Amino acid sequence: MKALLLVDESQDKIAIREMEIPKPGANEALVQIKAAALNHRDQWCRIGMYPGIKYDTVLGSDGSGVVTLLGEGADAGWMNKEVIINPNIDWGPDEAAQHTAYHILGMPTNGTFAEYVVVNTDRLMEKPAHLGFTEAAALPLGGLTAYRAVFTKAKIEENQKVLITGIGGGVAQFAYQFTAATGAQVYVTSGSQNKIDQIINHGATGGFNYKNDNWAKEALKETGGFDAIIDSAGGESMNDYLKIIRPGGRLVHYGSTTGAPKKLDMFRLFWSQASIHGSTMGSDSEFVKMIEFVTSHSIVPIVDSVRGFDDIVSAFDDMHVGKQLGKLVITI
Ligand SMILES: NC(=O)c1ccc[n+]([C@@H]2O[C@H](COP(=O)([O-])OP(=O)(O)OC[C@H]3O[C@@H](n4cnc5c(N)ncnc54)[C@H](OP(=O)(O)O)[C@@H]3O)[C@@H](O)[C@H]2O)c1
Numbered sequence: 190m191k192a193l194l195l196v197d198e199s200q201d202k203i204a205i206r207e208m209e210i211p212k213p214g215a216n217e218a219l220v221q222i223k224a225a226a227l228n229h230r231d232q233w234c235r236i237g238m239y240p241g242i243k244y245d246t247v248l249g250s251d252g253s254g255v256v257t258l259l260g261e262g263a264d265a266g267w268m269n270k271e272v273i274i275n276p277n278i279d280w281g282p283d284e285a286a287q288h289t290a291y292h293i294l295g296m297p298t299n300g301t302f303a304e305y306v307v308v309n310t311d312r313l314m315e316k317p318a319h320l321g322f323t324e325a326a327a328l329p330l331g332g333l334t335a336y337r338a339v340f341t342k343a344k345i346e347e348n349q350k351v352l353i354t355g356i357g358g359g360v361a362q363f364a365y366q367f368t369a370a371t372g373a374q375v376y377v378t379s380g381s382q383n384k385i386d387q388i389i390n391h392g393a394t395g396g397f398n399y400k401n402d403n404w405a406k407e408a409l410k411e412t413g414g415f416d417a418i419i420d421s422a423g424g425e426s427m428n429d430y431l432k433i434i435r436p437g438g439r440l441v442h443y444g445s446t447t448g449a450p451k452k453l454d455m456f457r458l459f460w461s462q463a464s465i466h467g468s469t470m471g472s473d474s475e476f477v478k479m480i481e482f483v484t485s486h487s488i489v490p491i492v493d494s495v496r497g498f499d500d501i502v503s504a505f506d507d508m509h510v511g512k513q514l515g516k517l518v519i520t521i
Pocket of ligand 1: 330379422443
């Protein structure tokens with residue numbers, strides 16, 4: 190089968206190679222991948238900025254496909270089912286945080302950028318009927334991360350004012366869609382006016398360009414501040430967020446693309462009664478709830494582009510420069 194491996198032998202660090210189709214062990218399923226999607230972790234792995242780099246691993250955490258073979262003891266009901274894959278491995282029993290054994294499909298375990306992947310059957314869920322394979326493949330990692338950030342951490346409810354930063358991002362677009370589905374008023378930031386315009390056409394109330402030095406001032410003037418801000422950039426923007434969060438508001442961070450701020454305005458933090466929450470992926474029960482939410486609200490992931498497997502490296506390159514609005518999907 191064809192697979193995209195993380196390799197330590199080319200300038201690119203990723204290469205399509207031929208390998209044996211894996212065999213499912215006890216309670217495992219072989220899934221023929223129909224579509225897969227990129228997450229920023231794939232690009233972090235490619236540039237060596239993800240912990241525990243293991244070369245010669247198949248990358249890819251998101252995938253949808255069909256079960257074609259089952260290992261010993263696996264429930265025969267999964268055979269030929271159209272599925273999506275929960276990329277969590279060993280979250281553990283604590284809803285508050287993942288176990289130390291926790292890892293994510295697609296490094297160190299072989300992932301979805303291949304014609305076939307083997308996963309335990311407890312990682313499978315039936316593909317939501319309203320989504321095709323390409324849309325379903327966009328959902329797992331980004332949808333799960335957004336679900337926990339929006340509901341468990343930010344506790345978004347109807348009528349709240351919410352800012353989702355970096356709307357071009359895969360997770361951000363789910364955070365936008367989930368927040369909008371609750372009836373909250375959603376504003377976004379982006380480094381691209383074109384992306385802001387597109388998301389306003391999609392239903393967002395407004396947007397601000399984070400490359401403009403005065404964006405936080407403008408946002409405060411236009412909105413009066415936000416009940417919650419959901420962000421993956423971090424960096425110096427943290428102090429802007431503290432200026433525009435309403436008293437008692439929640440800042441939720443699921444990433445730190447621009448690193449840590451040099452200093453944090455501690456006075457604003459405690460005086461505003463704001464709280465800062467870290468959020469990572471989500472538990473297995475949140476994965477189930479996320480799929481139910483997507484199904485009941487008929488949410489269709491925003492897919493930036495769909496390309497064939499032979500063009501997968503170009504999708505990594507697009508993600509590196511942040512060209513996309515929504516998910517970069519690969520058909521396999
Ligand atoms: N903790 C977790 O479980 C978890 C899960 C998923 C992702 N993450 C992390 O979250 C981040 C985003 O992941 P992703 O897969 O959604 O990535 P992505 O699709 O590559 O999106 C990245 C987006 O970040 C935005 N951005 C860049 N600089 C920014 C800034 N200064 N202020 C605000 N936004 C900025 C850009 O938005 P515009 O294009 O609109 O400017 C860009 O499109 C990555 O750091 C990733 O590692 C963490």
